[in-house]
Amino acid sequence: MSRKISFCVAACLILTSVFAARRSLNSITDLIDCHLSEHTNILELLHWFANEVDVDNHIRLTFDPASDYGSHHYGNFEGMLEPLPWGYQYYTIGNIYEDDSDALPSYVRNPHRNIDDNNRARIIIRVNEGHSGPHPGQIIDQVYITQHSDEGTNYDPDNTYRITPSLLHAIRRRNITEIQQLARRSHRENASTRPQGQPTRYVHEAQYKPSTENNDDFLRRFCYAILVIIVIVALNVCLQNSFK
Incomplete structure (x- = not known):
């Protein structure tokens, strides 16, 4: 029994x-309105990533996800993401204290914004390592953003979002200063309308509405x-x- x-x-x-x-983020507005944008360096990290990879009909890697920029294999042991199909692998990017992470641009490692923690945000990518096209092992078919939970090293499923190719394209069309300015303006407006004593986190969670779904x-x-x-x-x- x-x-x-x-x-x-x-x-x-x-x-x-x-x-x-x-949940999917489809626009820069979606990204700015989610909890991660105000409390971590995810805006800067994702801006670097969107401009580092090749984005056309596919998202193609331009670096080794097992080592470059401090990236490494992600086991998904807590089952936060989908089980991997054969030939696929998850990798995580964003730990600024890993070896080779100093290759990340300075605006990622030291963002000029008032955030809680510049080493909490992560990007998780799913790579098709069995791809047999002209660039085998270089195709990313899923991109996620997340953060470490307050309790330890596990990722926070409540603040994990899938990033669509349309959002990556939108980020590539703007420089990081523009995106930071949009975020500051949005966060100031939210703060001015927030009931006194209410934590920022709950305001953003209540306001988050993905614009469209594919x-x-x-x-x-x-x-x-x-x-x-x-x-x-x-x-x-x-x-x-x-x-x-």
């Missing part, structure tokens, strides 16, 4: 963790909704069988 209940609970926990990173996001959400229904039904069956 206890084994069946444990299995059902584990299935629900796994599904919940996978759902956490389904068809892939809609289909993915629909599939996961079906999965939720299946898991709930399975949980009910498990519980009913356990008490027979």
Whole structure:
């Protein structure tokens, strides 16, 4: 009985963790309005990344994600992101204390903004290492931004967002000073309308609304909704069988 209940609970926990990173940021406004932009150096880190990679019909790497700029393999052991298909790998970028991170531009390592922590934000990329095209192993098919949680080294699923190619294109069209100025203006406006004593974090979480969703996001959400229904039904069956 206890084994069946444990299995059902584990299935629900796994599904919940996978759902956490389904939100997409499609525009610079979306990016500025999310919690990470005011409290970390994610604006600067993502600006560097968008201009470092090649963005056309595909997102192509221009550096070694296993070592350059302090990047390294990400195991996804907490199950925050989707399980990897065959031939794919996750990598994380943004630790300014890693070896080779001094190759990052100074505006990433020392952003001229009043933020809480300049080493909390991370970019996670999913790389197709089995790609057999003209540049094998260089195709990025998913980009996420996240931060370390307050509790330790794990990433924060509540502040993990998928970055769309359209946002990368928009970032490439602006210099970092413009984006920082937009962020400062937005954060000042939010602060002026915030009820006295209310933490900044909750204001941004309440205001965050992705501008649009592409068809892939809609289909993915629909599939996961079906999965939720299946898991709930399975949980009910498990519980009913356990008490027979």
